[in-house]
Amino acid sequence: MKFAELIQKRYSVRSYKPDMVEEDKLGQVLEAACLAPTACNRQPFQFIVIKTAGREGELKRIYNRSFFTEAPLVICACAVPGRAWSRMDGVNYSFVDATIAMDHLILAATELGLGTCWIAAFDPAAAREILKLPQGVEPVAFTPLGYPAETPGIKSRKPLSEIVRYERW
Numbered sequence: 001m002k003f004a005e006l007i008q009k010r011y012s013v014r015s016y017k018p019d020m021v022e023e024d025k026l027g028q029v030l031e032a033a034c035l036a037p038t039a040c041n042r043q044p045f046q047f048i049v050i051k052t053a054g055r056e057g058e059l060k061r062i063y064n065r066s067f068f069t070e071a072p073l074v075i076c077a078c079a080v081p082g083r084a085w086s087r088m089d090g091v092n093y094s095f096v097d098a099t100i101a102m103d104h105l106i107l108a109a110t111e112l113g114l115g116t117c118w119i120a121a122f123d124p125a126a127a128r129e130i131l132k133l134p135q136g137v138e139p140v141a142f143t144p145l146g147y148p149a150e151t152p153g154i155k156s157r158k159p160l161s162e163i164v165r166y167e168r169w
Contacts, residue, residue, distance in 0.1 A: 006111055011155065013115030016071040016146040025112050026073070029145070032108030033077075038097040044084035045098040045140075047105070048076040048131055052144075061126040063119055063142060071115070071146030076131060077102040079138045098140040106143060115148035 001009070026049065033047060052059060056069040068074065077098045084094035106116045119142040127139040 001111055006107060008155075009152075010107060010110040010116075011152040012117040013071075013144070013146075013148045013150065014065075014067040014117060015148065015150040016067060016115060016144060017149045018070075018072065019147045020072045021114060021145055021147075025109075025114060026145070028112060029105045029108040029114070033101040033105040036097070036101040036104040038100065039085035039093040042083055042085055043097070043101075044080045044082075044094040045101050046078045046080060046137065047101075048078065050074045050076070050131075058130050061123065062130060063122045067117065068119070068142075068144055070149075071144030073145040074142055075105065075145055076127065076142050077105075077140045078133065079140050080136060081138065082136050095138070095140055102141050102143070109143075109145060113147065114145055116143040116145055118143060 030047060030049075033045075034043070038044065050059065050073065052069045052072055052074055059069050059074060062068075079094035079098040081092045081094040084092050084097060086092045102118070106118065109116050120140075122139070122142055124139055127133070127142075131139070133139065
């Protein structure tokens with residue numbers, strides 16, 4: 001699949017089949033995340049793969065939407081700021097790096113026929129508790145991972161003229 005087709009095909013899936021994700025496909029999406037570019041190649045992130053079966057109640061404390069636990073897996077991208085590069089003004093790039101890695105994972109999943117949905121509106125305190133995150137590890141984003149049980153709707157995006165500027169603001 002060409003890249004232009006892939007990015008057109010990706011959408012936020014909000015209904016999943018119960019079919020399990022094959023181990024080789026899971027490995028491929030995780031490998032795609034690992035190959036993402038990061039500042040100084042520090043890779044200051046970790047991914048937590050969670051099987052949803054039997055954990056629906058506690059996972060709904062993290063994000064209380066039914067589709068979140070419909071998929072057989074949920075993946076959490078975590079930043080590890082202590083391992084990240086920081087810009088000269090002190091801005092730590094761990095969240096940027098984890099986000100790029102999650103995007104690679106999501107695009108790889110799309111190519112393999114899997115569905116995802118970027119979730120940032122989660123309860124960080126619940127995520128920290130349930131996933132037993134140590135100090136210095138921050139949850140950045142979640143995605144269910146499974147086979148879509150729906151067809152995508154029409155994508156609505158702003159025209160380039162509203163989001164691109166040349167030379168100056």
